[in-house]
Structure formats: structure tokens, C-alpha cells
Amino acid sequence: MMTKSALLEAIAGTNRGLLATETQKQAILAVIAGLEDFKPTPRLLEATHLLEGDWRLLYTTSKALLNLDRFPFYKLGQIYQCIRVETTSVYNIAEIYGLPSLEALVSVAAKFEPVSDRRVQVKFQRSIIGLQKLVGYKSPAYFIQQIESGQKFTAIDFPINSDQQGWLDITYIDSDLRIGRGNEGSVFVLSKA
Numbered sequence: 001m002m003t004k005s006a007l008l009e010a011i012a013g014t015n016r017g018l019l020a021t022e023t024q025k026q027a028i029l030a031v032i033a034g035l036e037d038f039k040p041t042p043r044l045l046e047a048t049h050l051l052e053g054d055w056r057l058l059y060t061t062s063k064a065l066l067n068l069d070r071f072p073f074y075k076l077g078q079i080y081q082c083i084r085v086e087t088t089s090v091y092n093i094a095e096i097y098g099l100p101s102l103e104a105l106v107s108v109a110a111k112f113e114p115v116s117d118r119r120v121q122v123k124f125q126r127s128i129i130g131l132q133k134l135v136g137y138k139s140p141a142y143f144i145q146q147i148e149s150g151q152k153f154t155a156i157d158f159p160i161n162s163d164q165q166g167w168l169d170i171t172y173i174d175s176d177l178r179i180g181r182g183n184e185g186s187v188f189v190l191s192k193a
Contacts, residue, residue: 004177007031011059011189016079018066020059028059032179032187036171044118044170048085051170054140055081055178055190062186065094068106074098080140081190088112090122091147093140095132103132108160109147118171124164130155140193 010028014020020028041047057079060066069076077095084090090112096104107128112120128135128147135153137143146153168188172179180188 004035004174007035007177007189008058014059016057016066016076017060017062018069018076025061029187032172032189036179039172040174041172044173045114045120046117047173050173050175051083051178052085053083054193055083056193057081057188057190059189060186062182062184062188064184064186068094068096071096071098074104077103080193081188082140082144083112084144087148089148091140091144093143101133104130105132105135105137105143107143107147112168115167119167119169122166122168123162124160124166125162126157126159128153128155128157130157 007028010024010031011017014024014028017025041050045051057065065079066076074096075098077097079095080091080093082091082093088111090110092108092110094106096106105128108124109126109128110122110124112122115121126147130153135143135155136146166183168183169181170178171181176192178190180190182188
């Protein structure tokens with residue numbers, strides 16, 4: 001049986017997947033598959049108390065996320081996925097660091113709808129891209145409060161075409177670790193923030 005500690009050891013030093021070699025990626029996927037088979041929570045989406053909260057990305061194969069590290073003079077900071085079960089909302093927030101006082105963030109707000117015992121359909125609604133100091137960014141939770149209060153930001157802040165959607169399978173969840181697989185074949189490993 002694969003363990004969480006084996007997964008954490010396998011992804012250590014990969015900088016969320018940015019530095020993972022092909023050999024490491026294959027080994028990580030094997031450990032993930034072993035954990036998914038174990039599943040301590042059989043009906044994953046019924047465990048809303050586990051799903052709720054702010055999650056920090058530990059590892060991904062998502063090219064869209066990893067490519068955020070490709071901007072000149074900038075480096076990818078923490079990436080969060082914040083889930084609010086009661087409002088069926090999900091917020092993806094990527095912190096970007098580089099030149100002093102020019103720290104940025106890239107955020108996407110979406111709604112999710114459970115469609116099976118492990119899959120959610122995701123409809124993207126709003127994107128906010130801007131400098132952290134201009135949007136008053138202090139933490140993911142504070143930023144989400146601002147979004148939910150309807151605040152407009154001094155940033156690139158725009159609605160997303162309602163046709164843009166995807167799905168995510170939650171394949172493993174416990175009190176502090178979640179694994180998901182997205183519609184583009186990406187894998188995500190997150191820990192409770």
C-alpha cells in the first residue's frame with residue numbers, strides 16, 4: 001500500500017512539479033495511483049467537511065499552472081485552491097513574486113456542481129490579474145471575502161465566458177491531503193493550508 005509520506009517524499013524538491021524529471025513524474029503518478037486505490041473516504045463528495053477550506057498546491061502536472069512561472073523577472077509563489085461548499089464556489093489563486101513592490105496574483109473564481117460521487121463540473125466565472133498591493137491582497141481568505149462582497153479591483157478584472165468549463169475528479173481526500181484529476185489530464189496534489 002502506498003502512503004501519504006511516500007507521496008510527500010516523492011514530490012519533495014520538485015517545486016510543485018516545475019523541476020520534476022520525466023522519471024520523477026512517472027514515480028509520482030505511481031504513488032498517487034496507489035493512494036487513490038486506498039481511498040480512506042469512499043464517497044468523496046459527501047465528505048464536505050473535508051473538502052471545505054483553503055488548500056495549497058504541492059504538486060501538479062498542469063501546464064497552465066506551471067507556465068505561470070515563465071514570465072521574465074517573476075517566479076511562481078504559492079498556489080491555492082479555496083473551496084466554499086455552502087456557496088459551491090472555488091477560487092484558484094496563484095501568487096507571483098519578482099521585482100520588489102511588483103508582486104502579482106492571478107485568480108480565477110468558479111462555481112462547481114457535483115455530478116457523481118467524485119466528479120464536480122466547474123464553470124469559470126471571473127478572472128482577476130493584478131498587483132497584490134493594488135488589490136489589497138493579504139491572504140487567500142481575505143481576498144475571497146473581498147470578491148464575495150462584490151468588490152471591483154484595480155486590476156484586470158473580467159467575467160469569463162460561461163462556456164468555459166471543465167471537470168475535476170476528487171480521487172483521494174482525508175483531513176489534510178487531497179488528490180484530483182482534471183479534464184485536461186492534469187493531476188493535482190494539495191494540502192490543507
